[in-house]
Amino acid sequence: MLEVMELPTPEAGPGQVRVRVKAAGAQPYDTAVRAGWLPPGIGDELPRIPGNEFAGVVDQSDTIPIGTEVLGFTQLGGYAEYVVVGADQVAPKPAGLAWEIAGGLTAGVQTAEIALDTIGLKEGETLLIHGAAGSVGHAAVQIARRRGARVIGTGRPDNHDFLRELGAIPVEYGEGLRERLAPLGRIDAVVDGAGGQALDLSVELVADPARIVTLVDHGRAAQLGVMTTQGVRTAERLGRYARLVADGEFTFHVRRAYPLERAADAHREIETGHGRGKIVITVA
Known part of the structure; x- marks a missing residue:
């Protein structure tokens, strides 16, 4: 079940950044979380906020200037107005990159490159x-x-x-x-x-x-005897592909963007198993 809730605004600690989210990618990983699956290392506390990729503006940090536009990744928490992650989990968003593309880029390009490296x-x-x-x-x-x-x-x-x-x-x-x-x-x-x-x-x-x-x-x-993806996401890789997309050297197709209050509709579309490109949640 997905429900919009009011929760306390998270605070960034040392070495972390708080990002005011503009867009967050939606993917099968998120539908599995909604259905009860727990990513490795995550406890069973509720409420559980889906979303492991996002883009937005830094508004609290001791390492990255306030107002910096970034895109990044996490395990959970992207479907929210604010997300807190380590400073090493974000990359600068190129000025020409649309928020919807930035918010949904991580899972697509990082998983793809890791998969090709795996084989x-x-x-x-x-x-x-x-x-x-x-x-x-x-x-x-x-x-x-x-x-x-x-x-x-x-x-x-x-x-x-x-x-x-x-x-x-x-x-x-x-x-x-x-x-x-x-x-x-x-x-x-x-x-x-x-x-x-x-x-x-x-x-x-x-x-x-x-x-x-x-x-x-x-x-x-x-x-x-087949492989699953073996590797970790990095800000370096994410930033590299963000620049390629912004420069017109790489295509990343966003199929549809849903507002946060329609996240359940986004999940329904993902669960059809069909469609071109990425589905994104717009937050602000």
């Missing part, structure tokens, strides 16, 4: 991405292409032109996928954003299951 993608290899038009998927397409890989991306037909623009070879997902992939040659590695039958097929197509990383089917990863 050791190399120049000249062919990468298959299941769910290539999604938030992480469309970031992974571009990062892989920047690394010199050939990318095949599964998605609905209405997303195929979008995927082509990003440099991927689009393929419709669902029944008959194996046959549609066959003419495209060997697949060296997979980023799985779909799970289920798509992951099963990936294990059959790729010689080494350790070259497959699943973003969604964590419960079967060990059984199948």
Whole structure:
């Protein structure tokens, strides 16, 4: 259950920053928190505020000037007017970057780069991405292409032109996928954003299951011998991609922005499992 509540304003301690939030990304991680899942290291105290990525303006800190526009990450707390995090969990927001994009950037680009590092993608290899038009998927397409890989991306037909623009070879997902992939040659590695039958097929197509990383089917990863993302988010990485997006060198698509009071509607859309790009919550 999601409910808008009035809570005490948090205070920043030494080495922390308090950010007046402008926008926060929404993602399956948040819907899992709403359903009762606890991220590692988080206690079961209530109320529990979802949101692990945000953008806004620093209004309390002993390390970063007040008024600095930043984007950042946390475990919980992004769906709020104020969030407190360590100063090492924020990066400067480029002036030309829209708040909605800044608020939703972290999960997409950081997860994508960590995933590609996990499977050791190399120049000249062919990468298959299941769910290539999604938030992480469309970031992974571009990062892989920047690394010199050939990318095949599964998605609905209405997303195929979008995927082509990003440099991927689009393929419709669902029944008959194996046959549609066959003419495209060997697949060296997979980023799985779909799970289920798509992951099963990936294990059959790729010689080494350790070259497959699943973003969604964590419960079967060990059984199948595939990877889950191994790595930590960093402000350096976030700032690097924020600059690329602001400079027009990287695309990050925001599908829809919901006001905070409609966060439940945002979760309903996420749980459909379909859609291009990112959903964002606007806070101020």
